[in-house]
Amino acid sequence: MWESEVEGKRLTFHLAGINNQNFIMRDEETGTWWQQVSGEAMHGPLKGKKLTQVDNDELTFALWKRENRQGRVLKPDERVKQNYETADWEEKYAKLRVITPVDPNDKLSPRTLIAGLVVNGKAAAYPLPALEKSRLILDNVGSDRGVTPLFIVLGDDNKSVRAFERAVDGRTLEFYVKPGISPIQLTDAETATTWDFTGKAVSGPLAGKQLKKIYALKDYWFDWKIYHPGTRVYTLGESPPQSKP
Amino acid sequence: MNTTSNSQSKTGKSGRWKFWLSLLLVVAAVVAMVAIPVFVIMPFKAQTAAGVEWSYRLRRWSPLATVAATILFLTLCVMLWRGARWPGRLAMPALLAPLLAVTWFARQNHFEWMFNPLPTADYARAGEAGSVADSDMVMAIEINGDAVAFPVRQMAYHHVVNDVVGGKPITATY
Numbered sequence: 001m002w003e004s005e006v007e008g009k010r011l012t013f014h015l016a017g018i019n020n021q022n023f024i025m026r027d028e029e030t031g032t033w034w035q036q037v038s039g040e041a042m043h044g045p046l047k048g049k050k051l052t053q054v055d056n057d058e059l060t061f062a063l064w065k066r067e068n069r070q071g072r073v074l075k076p077d078e079r080v081k082q083n084y085e086t087a088d089w090e091e092k093y094a095k096l097r098v099i100t101p102v103d104p105n106d107k108l109s110p111r112t113l114i115a116g117l118v119v120n121g122k123a124a125a126y127p128l129p130a131l132e133k134s135r136l137i138l139d140n141v142g143s144d145r146g147v148t149p150l151f152i153v154l155g156d157d158n159k160s161v162r163a164f165e166r167a168v169d170g171r172t173l174e175f176y177v178k179p180g181i182s183p184i185q186l187t188d189a190e191t192a193t194t195w196d197f198t199g200k201a202v203s204g205p206l207a208g209k210q211l212k213k214i215y216a217l218k219d220y221w222f223d224w225k226i227y228h229p230g231t232r233v234y235t236l237g238e239s240p241p242q243s244k245p
Numbered sequence: 246m247n248t249t250s251n252s253q254s255k256t257g258k259s260g261r262w263k264f265w266l267s268l269l270l271v272v273a274a275v276v277a278m279v280a281i282p283v284f285v286i287m288p289f290k291a292q293t294a295a296g297v298e299w300s301y302r303l304r305r306w307s308p309l310a311t312v313a314a315t316i317l318f319l320t321l322c323v324m325l326w327r328g329a330r331w332p333g334r335l336a337m338p339a340l341l342a343p344l345l346a347v348t349w350f351a352r353q354n355h356f357e358w359m360f361n362p363l364p365t366a367d368y369a370r371a372g373e374a375g376s377v378a379d380s381d382m383v384m385a386i387e388i389n390g391d392a393v394a395f396p397v398r399q400m401a402y403h404h405v406v407n408d409v410v411g412g413k414p415i416t417a418t419y
Binding site: 001002003004005010011012013014015016017018019020021023024025026031033036042043044051054055056057058059060061062064065068069070071072073074075076077079080083084085086087089097100157159 | 361367383396
């Protein structure tokens with residue numbers, strides 16, 4: 001999801017091709033070719049420019065609706081409705097071929113779904129199967145430019161993923177999912193505040209606080225790793241790397 | 246050189262094969278120019294950075310090149326027509342057909358034939374969106390209090406939706 005203005009000029013994008021299974025878009029104003037996943041101009045008059053990302057959540061409709069009663073939903077295009085993906089499209093896509101080189105030492109298979117994020121210039125990937133098992137993963141992501149304590153959490157629909165910074169007023173908290181509650185609720189070990197899936201403290205000592213959201217992208221591992229070489233892949237049971245004070 | 250025997254002095258017999266060769270080369274060149282990116286930029290095939298770059302260049306210039314080629318082709322035809330026999334006169338439209346075809350194709354976006362773009366983005370209220378199931382995934386954004394959901398099943402077809410959310414021009418991509 002991108003802002004479509006570049007240097008004050010509004011661009012209109014079109015699907016224009018495919019580059020190793022990630023699509024290329026072309027803007028009709030300048031004819032520049034852009035890579036969809038990275039927002040980078042590959043060729044053309046705006047080569048080297050990068051689109052500004054608009055952070056988006058990938059949620060189930062039910063969860064989004066719960067949070068946004070006043071929201072609006074894109075309507076289907078009646079002319080092409082029959083061409084839309086069927087409800088089982090995720091299973092279908094998971095079986096598709098991958099044409100980029102496969103590393104035999106890779107811990108993940110190419111079509112594993114991951115939630116990827118980039119913090120302080122460091123990329124981390126959390127495989128969905130690991131998230132399904134642990135539901136919430138505490139982590140610290142960063143480099144010498146700084147380390148950010150964060151957590152990534154899977155919603156009770158088993159599909160929606162969100163990530164948040166877990167430092168509140170300079171204090172790093174350890175978050176847990178409260179068992180057996182729907183909609184999902186979180187709590188932290190330090191203050192026992194109750195938090196909801198939007199990162200808001202709904203009751204307890206920190207009530208009213210809002211956690212800072214971190215943009216996480218659900219993507220296939222083969223696609224993510226092309227654009228984020230050097231990604232650290234989380235393995236189940238791993239304890240978070242130490243955050244420096 | 247025999248300049249007196251024939252009235253078609255400009256394209257005297259000895260040089261005519263060069264014009265015919267030019268005719269063929271013009272057609273072959275633009276057909277290749279238009280066809281190469283189609284084969285390089287194909288789903289389920291690996292692309293190289295150089296392949297993509299060349300495809301961009303060819304796509305960038307083919308609308309202009311195909312028109313220039315058509316003009317050149319027709320000029321050559323006019324020069325060759327009067328001295329040509331019937332096989333030659335038949336060859337001209339036979340070569341013109343692929344030339345016109347690629348001139349037209351150079352102006353098309355065949356990816357949008359397969360995945361129609363959305364002409365205008367229309368929206369339903371959250372509670373009234375009958376086409377979306379509760380378990381369907383949506384891409385959700387909120388800008389200046391304007392919360393919008395793009396159902397993934399629709400986005401996986403259109404791939405690109407240009408619109409304004411919360412006063413900001415955005416492009417939703419999937």
